[in-house]
Amino acid sequence: MPSEVKSLNEECGIFGVWGTPDAAKLTYIGLFALQHRGQEGAGITVNNEGHLTTKRGFGLLTDVFDSPNAVDEMTGQAAIGHVRYSTAGSNLLENIQPLPFNFSDTQFALAHNGNLTNAISIRKNLEDRGAIYHSSSDTENLMHLIRLSQEDNLDDQMKEALNIIKGGFAYLVMTKDRLYAALDPNGFRPLVVGQLPNGAYVVCSETCALDAVGAEFKFDVQPGQLIKIDASGITVDKYTDDTQLAICSMEFIYFARPDSDIYGVNVHSARKRMGARLAQEQPVENADMVIGVPNSSLSAAMGYAEESGLPYEMGLVKNQYSARTFIEPTQALREQGVNMKLSAVKGVVRGKNLVLVDDSIVRGTTSRRIVKLLKDAGAASVHLRIASPPLRYPCFYGIDIQHVRELIAANKTIEQMREIFGADSLGFLSVQGVIDSVNLKTDAPNKGLCVAYFDGKYPTPLYDYEEEYDRDQAQLQSMR
Numbered sequence: 303m304p305s306e307v308k309s310l311n312e313e314c315g316i317f318g319v320w321g322t323p324d325a326a327k328l329t330y331i332g333l334f335a336l337q338h339r340g341q342e343g344a345g346i347t348v349n350n351e352g353h354l355t356t357k358r359g360f361g362l363l364t365d366v367f368d369s370p371n372a373v374d375e376m377t378g379q380a381a382i383g384h385v386r387y388s389t390a391g392s393n394l395l396e397n398i399q400p401l402p403f404n405f406s407d408t409q410f411a412l413a414h415n416g417n418l419t420n421a422i423s424i425r426k427n428l429e430d431r432g433a434i435y436h437s438s439s440d441t442e443n444l445m446h447l448i449r450l451s452q453e454d455n456l457d458d459q460m461k462e463a464l465n466i467i468k469g470g471f472a473y474l475v476m477t478k479d480r481l482y483a484a485l486d487p488n489g490f491r492p493l494v495v496g497q498l499p500n501g502a503y504v505v506c507s508e509t510c511a512l513d514a515v516g517a518e519f520k521f522d523v524q525p526g527q528l529i530k531i532d533a534s535g536i537t538v539d540k541y542t543d544d545t546q547l548a549i550c551s552m553e554f555i556y557f558a559r560p561d562s563d564i565y566g567v568n569v570h571s572a573r574k575r576m577g578a579r580l581a582q583e584q585p586v587e588n589a590d591m592v593i594g595v596p597n598s599s600l601s602a603a604m605g606y607a608e609e610s611g612l613p614y615e616m617g618l619v620k621n622q623y624s625a626r627t628f629i630e631p632t633q634a635l636r637e638q639g640v641n642m643k644l645s646a647v648k649g650v651v652r653g654k655n656l657v658l659v660d661d662s663i664v665r666g667t668t669s670r671r672i673v674k675l676l677k678d679a680g681a682a683s684v685h686l687r688i689a690s691p692p693l694r695y696p697c698f699y700g701i702d703i704q705h706v707r708e709l710i711a712a713n714k715t716i717e718q719m720r721e722i723f724g725a726d727s728l729g730f731l732s733v734q735g736v737i738d739s740v741n742l743k744t745d746a747p748n749k750g751l752c753v754a755y756f757d758g759k760y761p762t763p764l765y766d767y768e769e770e771y772d773r774d775q776a777q778l779q780s781m782r
């Protein structure tokens with residue numbers, strides 16, 4: 303894996319459309335707007351008069367659909383698609399989604415964003431009873447549970463299956479005559495419904511994909527809902543009442559695109575408010591300017607600058623093509639200052655006292671590199687400010703960090719981190735600062751946000767991950 307890839311990996315994007323010509327092409331365009339959510343693999347399943355065909359492969363959407371014909375030949379009136387970053391089951395072709403299933407009586411295709419916390423035990427249980435899995439992905443479990451259900455219609459089979467799986471899931475399930483969308487009881491992942499000018503419905507991870515295909519936003523799918531779209535239109539149903547919103551706060555901090563709205567909150571504006579709150583909580587005296595770390599922290603840096611009355615400057619630039627390179631500098635070259643991703647703008651930062659705003663620290667790789675870059679470029683001082691609290695606990699609902707040993711803030715104090723990064727000072731936003739800045743309109747705990755990565759308080763039992771989590775925590779205690 304190239305070392306210049308993202309440190310904090312995203313967690314899959316899904317897109318589905320029902321009842322329109324060029325469904326596969328629209329899905330391609332929608333997925334293109336969701337590419338930031340996953341770059342390991344991509345795929346589209348098209349439904350042509352009830353016949354489902356899937357094309358999927360490794361890499362970016364443009365790697366999988368590498369000629370105009372690749373999408374044009376997928377004719378049909380409905381489609382679902384997926385861009386993947388794996389959380390369960392490695393980066394193998396059979397795990398790339400949509401997962402296609404051909405039964406003697408029908409066909410299905412599944413696309414999933416999130417991570418199931420009881421996938422291992424469901425699989426073990428079903429394999430003991432003779433089930434044969436196609437993939438090593440957690441996603442596949444839903445298909446087995448639907449087919450094993452004794453309910454007499456597909457709506458009820460879906461509901462039964464959705465009540466058995468646990469954890470984080472936004473699912474799209476397409477059959478020959480309908481498209482289902484379902485969200486887990488905590489709504490860990492965003493999922494929205496929109497409508498095209500011709501009346502066709504779209505369901506996807508973020509509103510930026512609705513904008514990309516010219517669809518009008520209709521509503522956010524709510525925790526526990528099961529949506530059905532078919533020839534007779536859209537039906538909004540639910541599979542459980544036992545729900546409580548706990549959407550991933552990292553969606554607002556880092557994952558989602560700034561032009562997306564989640565539950566009515568614009569992501570860029572939420573980040574700006576986090577930056578402004580950070581300026582109040584962690585001010586810097588005698589600074590000359592605020593700079594952000596492209597791309598995701600620029601909104602927070604703008605908010606910090608506005609609140610503190612300091613100029614917002616471009617002190618770092620990011621090479622737009624860095625995500626696409628598989629050729630990386632060796633460690634020796636890196637030590638000589640070779641950097642393929644970020645560069646300092648020397649003419650701006652030389653001799654200046656900088657407030658450097660990033661949105662998060664995961665392994666600490668970025669912070670270490672950029673403080674050095676800026677100092678090498680002649681910055682007089684670098685005060686690092688992070689627009690989120692220290693990430694100390696793993697996520698089991700769809701982000702790929704599952705071990706605390708990977709998280710620098712779980713192992714080091716703030717002063718130790720400051721020293722490792724070579725920064726002149728280091729400060730983080732409080733958990734309450736995140737909650738107040740996002741400010742979702744709900745009575746749920748933490749105003750509807752999951753902040754478990756910061757406080758270790760998970761909104762659900764961890765099921766199959768419980769033992770591993772306890773072991774990790776014990777190991778961490780012994781290291782302290």
Ligand SMILES: O=P(O)(O)OC[C@H]1O[C@H](OP(=O)(O)OP(=O)(O)O)[C@H](O)[C@@H]1O
Nearest residue numbers: 308309596597598663664665666667668
């Ligand atoms: O502590 P680390 O392990 O280095 O991870 C944290 C960094 O990773 C993310 O940015 P990323 O490089 O993924 O790119 P982006 O900001 O352009 O989305 C995040 O915004 C931080 O900058």
Ligand SMILES: NC(=O)CC[C@H](N)C(=O)O
Nearest residue numbers: 313314388389390415416
């Ligand atoms: N990041 C995700 O949402 C991943 C979906 C699914 N768990 C997979 O591994 O493919």
Ligand SMILES: [Mg+2]
Nearest residue numbers: 596597598599
């Ligand atoms: Mg970043």
